[in-house]
Amino acid sequence: MRGLTEVLEAARAEGRAALVGYLPAGYPSVTGAVDAMLAMVRGGVDVVEVGLPYSDPLMDGPTIQRAVEVALEHGTTTDDVFTTVRDVAGSGAPTLVMSYWNPVERYGVRRFSEALVAAGGAGVITPDLTPDEAGTAPSDWLGATDATGLDRVFLVAPSSTEDRLRFTAEHCRGFVYAASTMGVTGTRSAVGDSAETLVRRVRAVTDKPVCVGLGVSDGNQAAQVASFADGVIVGSAFVRALLDATSPEAGVRAVEQLAGELADGVRRGRS
Amino acid sequence: MSAPVRRSPDSGGHFGPYGGRFVPEALMAALDELAAAYEKARLDDAFQTELTGLLTTYAGRPSPITDARRFAEHAGGARVLLKREDLNHTGSHKINNVLGQALLARDMGKTRVIAETGAGQHGVATATAAALLGLECVVYMGEEDTRRQALNVARMRLLGAEVVPVDAGSRTLKDAINEAMRDWVTSVERTHYILGTVTGPHPFPDMVRDFQRIIGDEARQQVLDLTGRLPDAVVACVGGGSNAMGIFTAFLDDTDVRLFGFEAGGEGVDSGRHAARMSGGSPGVLHGTRTYVLQDEMGQTLPSHSVSAGLDYPGVGPQHAWLHDTGRATYAPITDTEAMDAFALLCRTEGIIPAIESAHALSGAAKVGLDLGPDAIVLVNLSGRGDKDVDTAAKWFAVISDEDIVESAVAVVEESPQDASGQGW
Numbered sequence A: 001m002r003g004l005t006e007v008l009e010a011a012r013a014e015g016r017a018a019l020v021g022y023l024p025a026g027y028p029s030v031t032g033a034v035d036a037m038l039a040m041v042r043g044g045v046d047v048v049e050v051g052l053p054y055s056d057p058l059m060d061g062p063t064i065q066r067a068v069e070v071a072l073e074h075g076t077t078t079d080d081v082f083t084t085v086r087d088v089a090g091s092g093a094p095t096l097v098m099s100y101w102n103p104v105e106r107y108g109v110r111r112f113s114e115a116l117v118a119a120g121g122a123g124v125i126t127p128d129l130t131p132d133e134a135g136t137a138p139s140d141w142l143g144a145t146d147a148t149g150l151d152r153v154f155l156v157a158p159s160s161t162e163d164r165l166r167f168t169a170e171h172c173r174g175f176v177y178a179a180s181t182m183g184v185t186g187t188r189s190a191v192g193d194s195a196e197t198l199v200r201r202v203r204a205v206t207d208k209p210v211c212v213g214l215g216v217s218d219g220n221q222a223a224q225v226a227s228f229a230d231g232v233i234v235g236s237a238f239v240r241a242l243l244d245a246t247s248p249e250a251g252v253r254a255v256e257q258l259a260g261e262l263a264d265g266v267r268r269g270r271s
Numbered sequence B: 001m002s003a004p005v006r007r008s009p010d011s012g013g014h015f016g017p018y019g020g021r022f023v024p025e026a027l028m029a030a031l032d033e034l035a036a037a038y039e040k041a042r043l044d045d046a047f048q049t050e051l052t053g054l055l056t057t058y059a060g061r062p063s064p065i066t067d068a069r070r071f072a073e074h075a076g077g078a079r080v081l082l083k084r085e086d087l088n089h090t091g092s093h094k095i096n097n098v099l100g101q102a103l104l105a106r107d108m109g110k111t112r113v114i115a116e117t118g119a120g121q122h123g124v125a126t127a128t129a130a131a132l133l134g135l136e137c138v139v140y141m142g143e144e145d146t147r148r149q150a151l152n153v154a155r156m157r158l159l160g161a162e163v164v165p166v167d168a169g170s171r172t173l174k175d176a177i178n179e180a181m182r183d184w185v186t187s188v189e190r191t192h193y194i195l196g197t198v199t200g201p202h203p204f205p206d207m208v209r210d211f212q213r214i215i216g217d218e219a220r221q222q223v224l225d226l227t228g229r230l231p232d233a234v235v236a237c238v239g240g241g242s243n244a245m246g247i248f249t250a251f252l253d254d255t256d257v258r259l260f261g262f263e264a265g266g267e268g269v270d271s272g273r274h275a276a277r278m279s280g281g282s283p284g285v286l287h288g289t290r291t292y293v294l295q296d297e298m299g300q301t302l303p304s305h306s307v308s309a310g311l312d313y314p315g316v317g318p319q320h321a322w323l324h325d326t327g328r329a330t331y332a333p334i335t336d337t338e339a340m341d342a343f344a345l346l347c348r349t350e351g352i353i354p355a356i357e358s359a360h361a362l363s364g365a366a367k368v369g370l371d372l373g374p375d376a377i378v379l380v381n382l383s384g385r386g387d388k389d390v391d392t393a394a395k396w397f398a399v400i401s402d403e404d405i406v407e408s409a410v411a412v413v414e415e416s417p418q419d420a421s422g423q424g425w
């Protein structure tokens, strides 16, 4: 299995951005989510982000909130997330976990890291943990990820100062997650200029790959973002495809089709 | 006492292992800006003079202390002194913090303020300050709370605020905070989030405590003037913990003064339906801070329960977590029934209708008085008045049929007039 860095480099060598797809574990069911994530990979997603369902997702808009609420009502556990990672990583696509901080700390920071490595996971994205709080017990995330070799992805935002961009990028491993706009997850009709400006500002302080998330929902937007970023992250649009589907099978088909459209988009971005 | 109590957090806002900042990066710049603006205002004579002026000529400070002699007969004969935050403009201690933050918002050039509210007292205070300073105001309130505190929804709309009922999750204070945070991430450039209690990311726990410490600063001197000595115990209810930190802070160095915080015990800690974070929760991260949280073994927040909307919250301010661990303050639960009994007792013995939140402190004070005996002086923070709770209490005690009172309040809420832009006025 190739690592996250290799996959991002391979995409770069092909002259395109990588496609990163997000879905939460446990929606519509644990196995149903795995089916949908494997469909994303078949459709052309290079990297999978498995969301760990959390009761208070304050970076998420209504679409992801709804799916996550259902996943929690069905009793999805942290161990189910690791099972999901194992089944998805088996496809060969580098698989990351996206998790709010409390479930990680509650599981045990070291124990969580080791369980994720055992499941074949590549790393973790932490939307509400910045490097400021990541270096001391009981949240010694830097120590745990260094010890296990996991990639760790922090976010930068249009509001981040120059100092914070540098500080955050320094602590990222794998890639830097650039939030395209000030806001929460959700599809948007247009990706604004702020994403491109932010990517330019990040590149001025680091050589690490920069992937852009928040708001990308179709092939044209993917192409637009792919023209300046190393990776395009799509979440709510995949979740929407599942929520709108009339059956789990139809959902899986819709996800695969959307992945195909987005994969075309990231290949059109630089042409 | 086991360990020294760090009163001022380090530069990252930590109290021992608690506090800090666990927020999306998008908010970090705003929090840094706020911390800097607050640090400047704290030392700025013009700011402090303006705030003190509003607190005296607008909010009605200083609030008096009242010797509750007839109530005291039910508290082991101890002398019970009530710090009358219920007499403040808008009816609770919440106005102290809101006036400070609203001035700060204006000074930072923000034209819009948002707030979360549970009981509605913080929302009313925020709507009030926004009207006073000409700021746009949006208040997020759990749908469940808009129903049980309908009177306050009407007050906020009368004051010109937009009230947004939140129907996500448990539909109470926790979810209102999530929604306010989501708004803030999106609108931070022109919006200040007036958080209503001593929790959330740094600098909120620090700043809100400082704006509320006037309660204890006044009360300490008032008790000395009245009795010639310090109280033996200081008692407050603890939701997020702002009225408690407000009255505790002046006494932290008086190591002979015992501090008691009473949380909502709901239907009993064993029932699982409560908001007793210290006895029924564990350390975790919620709403940007590390503190005691009601959570399951996976780290999912558990729903809280209380007859009192203002105490119905699964987290608590990080400084309380630290005061608990170090033993400087003692925290205990008061059940719904105990609180309502104390509510009735204060009504009948003193002619004061307390907020149900504050009734938790009164019930606790009676226990502390019984424990300490007739020579003791017990200072109680009467954090708010009970007008907003009249329909809940009327139903609880069956003094009136369900519909009579409630319907008139609900009618005001539902039929609030619209202005040209379609917002409630």
Ligand SMILES: Cc1ncc(COP(=O)(O)O)c(C=O)c1O
Pocket (backbone or CB within 6 Å): B092, B093, B118, B119, B120, B121, B122, B196, B197, B198, B237, B238, B239, B240, B241, B242, B243, B244, B309, B310, B311, B355, B357, B358, B383, B384, B385
């Ligand atoms: C009268 C009153 N007391 C207490 C509280 C609880 O908040 P805190 O613990 O921050 O004082 C509230 C909250 O709404 C309130 O309205």
